[in-house]
Amino acid sequence: MKIALCVKQVPDTTNIKWTENNTMQREGVESIINPYDVYAAELALKIKESIDKDVEITAFTMGPMQASDMLRKLISLGVDNGVLISDRKFAGADTYATGKTIAAAIKTVMPDFDLIICGQFAVDGDTAQTGPSIAGNLGISQVTYVKSFEKIDKKSIVLKRELDDGIETVKASYPLLLCVLQDTFEPRRPLINGIKLASKSEIKILSADDIGLNPEDVGLKGSPTFVSRAYRNLSNHNAQKYELSVEESAELLKNKLEEYCHSEFDLKSDNSQKEANDA
């Protein structure tokens, strides 16, 4: 069985710093593996453990050369190969162009894949679009919001999906793409020989040429969307902070709630007015 694992390196969003001009300060911001991709890797490794040794996992990422460190870390955990899709021409890609690029790389390196596993979201863009876009490019089915797998054999997999209103169980046959949500598990430690394996492994590097894409298909040129304006989202609430005694704090809370809920009554009367009009 062959599994393509798709991962992304993202800036650590819990630690964003801003310049005076409200642009993001990129220097000194640490890059991490997208947290949802850790769950994707975990699912791939669990599948590998549950079947037999005959499972090959290849991790794919699109990004700058330093992203190969992340691929080596995954190899130390039990992933077999790493593929870095890297080319200056890929810069500025939106999810449409990214889906096309990653799909082309998988087709080039692993055309006989059974499963593609992605994280549900990336914490930087949070579009949840790249996984389905890869599946669309390859013309295969997808299962999103995957929480865990129940059963797996050579032909199909039974999965649990966590949706807004409940838990859905689906059975799907290969080839198939999965987008994985977080699940609870113990973080993996590297294999005993993992670090050595990782340092010895050769990371395959692919350019646009290598995967048969023209410059106009990739990066900014190949992207139907573009950012016309970016600005910082500043709160419009006027923070007033009070450090008072317990008694005074409770009193303040009561007064503020009365003040705010008073305007709530106004809103309610507006609604009743509207309902009267509707009738």
Place this chain on the structure above:
Amino acid sequence: MMPNQDYSGILIYAQLTRENYIHTVFYELLDKAKMLSKKLNGVDVNAVIFTNPKNIEGLEESFKNMGVNKVYYCDDKRLKDYSTQYYSKIIVDLVEQTKPEILLIGATNQGRDLAPRVSRALHTGLTADCVDLDINENGKLAATRPTFGGELMATILCKNYPQMATVRPNVFKVGSVEDYVNSEFILLDANLEGINNNVEIIDFKKTLETEINNLDNAQIIVAGGMGLKNEQGFKLLKEFADSIGGEIAASRPAVEAGFASKSIQIGQTGKTVRPKVYIACGISGAIQHTVGMENSERIIAINKDPEAQIFDIADVGIVGDFFDIIPKFLQK
């Protein structure tokens, strides 16, 4: 970059829930679409829906006085349950025939599964989870969305047609626009030949009564975080909420610690709410949380840590211990 004359009108996907009603996000999108239509010289606002065969009678009722010009519907029994492959195929066929300039989809689980497949098949762009939609001076859709967990806003344009966007439930308000247009109902052929659907639903366990819970319409929400320490803290939170007619909610860390259910989680991977008053208790205010509640009309924060980020977005910040202040409040 001028509008393309071949493409005109706005198409909205109307998702039918498991309980067979139209998801509320459709009405939120419809209101916004009518505003966009006005700026586009009154182009048609149309909808596409997949009904159960037994449900067609209710269709006219659901769209009554909604101002939808055309309702395209499909009632093939293969479409009873959502299928990525089938649903996207039919929407793609419809778009190729009717050429709308804008296609809007609610960012529900289903919408987020569907929209990228449609966008890829139509070779057009898609902007996810928009918080604002407008028409720019060139007649193009300007879609604004938060990135980096809500800290940066980006306004995105699309070179191709249709210009696609998804919007989360509860981001737009349902307005009071009344429109007595008589909708035209058009039955679509389900041309699914050669489409391989290899995903089969074998079970569904409901964890919420409906996709909508009390939080969606609550005027007052009282939310707890890790500062509430344990389930006892949430009991006190519930008591507090009951005393002021509010609903309780929780931050993601509190849900993951098992203090509260996932169904009341607010934030990036939970619900987006916009109550009249939001009271954040023992919540640090990480952007993953605030992105789901910062549109609340008023925010009150109670936190022991005077440096907590939540104070940056609150109207009133009370520095103090929830376990001291709330029992005192309840005595009043």
